Amino acid sequence: MRIRTAAYIFFGLFVAGAYAWAVLFLPAFGNYHAAYGEMLNRITLYERHATNVVTTAVFDYRGFDTLNEEFMLFIAVVGVLVLFRAGPADQRKHSGPEQQSDAVRTFVLGLVSLLALFSLYIILTGQLTPGGGFQGGVMLATAFALIYLSGSLEAFLRVTPKKGLEVAEAIGVGGLVLYGIAVVAMGYPFFQNVIPLGTTGHLLSAGSLPLLNVFTGIAVAMGMVLLMHAYLREVLEGGEGDE
Amino acid sequence: MSGFLSSLPYLVSAWIFFAGLFGIVRSRNLLHMAVCVVIMQSSTYILLLSIGFRSGATAPIFYGISPTTLAVDPVVQALVLTDVVVETVVLALLLAIAVQIHDCTGELDPNRIAKIKG
Numbered sequence: 001m002r003i004r005t006a007a008y009i010f011f012g013l014f015v016a017g018a019y020a021w022a023v024l025f026l027p028a029f030g031n032y033h034a035a036y037g038e039m040l041n042r043i044t045l046y047e048r049h050a051t052n053v054v055t056t057a058v059f060d061y062r063g064f065d066t067l068n069e070e071f072m073l074f075i076a077v078v079g080v081l082v083l084f085r086a087g088p089a090d091q092r093k094h095s096g097p098e099q100q101s102d103a104v105r106t107f108v109l110g111l112v113s114l115l116a117l118f119s120l121y122i123i124l125t126g127q128l129t130p131g132g133g134f135q136g137g138v139m140l141a142t143a144f145a146l147i148y149l150s151g152s153l154e155a156f157l158r159v160t161p162k163k164g165l166e167v168a169e170a171i172g173v174g175g176l177v178l179y180g181i182a183v184v185a186m187g188y189p190f191f192q193n194v195i196p197l198g199t200t201g202h203l204l205s206a207g208s209l210p211l212l213n214v215f216t217g218i219a220v221a222m223g224m225v226l227l228m229h230a231y232l233r234e235v236l237e238g239g240e241g242d243e
Numbered sequence: 244m245s246g247f248l249s250s251l252p253y254l255v256s257a258w259i260f261f262a263g264l265f266g267i268v269r270s271r272n273l274l275h276m277a278v279c280v281v282i283m284q285s286s287t288y289i290l291l292l293s294i295g296f297r298s299g300a301t302a303p304i305f306y307g308i309s310p311t312t313l314a315v316d317p318v319v320q321a322l323v324l325t326d327v328v329v330e331t332v333v334l335a336l337l338l339a340i341a342v343q344i345h346d347c348t349g350e351l352d353p354n355r356i357a358k359i360k361g
Contacts, residue, residue, distance in 0.1 A: 001269065008268040012261060019257055029249035030298035037295065037316035041303055045310050053303035053317040058324060069325050076332035080339040129306050134328055201306070220328075227335050234342060 049197040050127040050206035058132065059212045063191035066212075067176055070219055074173050077223045084234045100150050108150035115143040123217035127206040133213040137220025144225045153236050157229075165226050172219025176212060252293030260286035273341040273351045277334060284330045288323050295319030 027033065040053055040061060050056045058066050100108075119139035126132030148156035180191045188194055191208075198205035263283025270276035295316035301308070303317040341351065350356050 004268050008265060012264065016257065016261070019253075023250065023253045026253075026294060029252060029293060030296055032295055032297055032316055034295075034316055034318065037303075037318040040317050041314045042310075045305050051304060051306040053305070053314070054320045054324065057317050057321040062321060065325070069328060073328060073332050076336050079336050083336075083339045083343050130302070130304060132324075134324060138331075223332075230339070231342075 045200065048193065048206050049200040050209055051201065052127055052129060055126045055132045055209065056206065059209050060193050067180065070173055070176055070216065073220065073223050077226050080227055081230050084230045105150050108146050112143045112146050115139060115146065119143065123213050124203060124210060126213040127209040128201060133216025134220055137217040138224060140217065140221035141224030145228060148232065153232060156232065160225055160229060162229060165222050165229065168218055169222040169226060172215050172222060175215035179208065179212065252289060256286045256290040259289065271352050271354065273344060273353060276353065277337040277341060280337060281330060281334055287326055291319045291323050
């Protein structure tokens, strides 16, 4: 422990020095003028008919990076599933949440529908106002988590069949790739925004952005639910297929 | 004083980074270590967002405001979005590894796991 702390202080001083040196060459706080971001702020409205520049940068101008990010999420989910499948089954049985009262269950049922609706709104209006596939997808996953918290593991497993989750996850991630390949097949660069742009401020505007947001939303939500699935099965049921 | 205030975001970011790193170095529990990794990574949000900040600027969302309004840099915000997603899945993967280590060795203390392996 003492050696580790000494090493931490020794190397930490180097890192701190390098960091301070790097910060010295940054523009002063509040004075950032990067040509790329400035250009995106000016042209997005006219070139893509989208009002949310961040989402446009993520799914359009830097769409290829987002595809990699999507794969990273996918690989991590696969990694968790494989880890839980490979290891020895946990022999101790843990009990799930207690059966909640009727009042809690009724309240959560209403909350789940509201959450699902709101997350769809967040996914679909990503090109207009703050939101997008990643944010809405995580919110959609919390709706499924609420089902588990209010009821039982059985109820959660009933509404999220593993096969269905895996198919939906594949549609989400594969849809992004297929869009990119379809665009290439039409003779444009990978991930080019070829869908008609529509009117600025409308729900179906900005071309490919709503479509890509929906695919991303599906992929993120199903990935998160698959993670919950893997953890709950491992901890509560003692591993995959152990029943 | 203004010089100190303008470098405050960078100092806060460095402080969070080193606090998280210290937690990792002195950790006696793998779950604690995973949380420290998350803390360490959250310093990058503050660093990225404070680099992209412009005084008096609004969010880069031109819904209902003039297209010529001064807005902060959208590229670093997109990077932070990537950062958050990556952090979530890295945490999931780390916790899965911790659960498996506990199943295999019955231990969560990284120091003792190294001894068992030998």
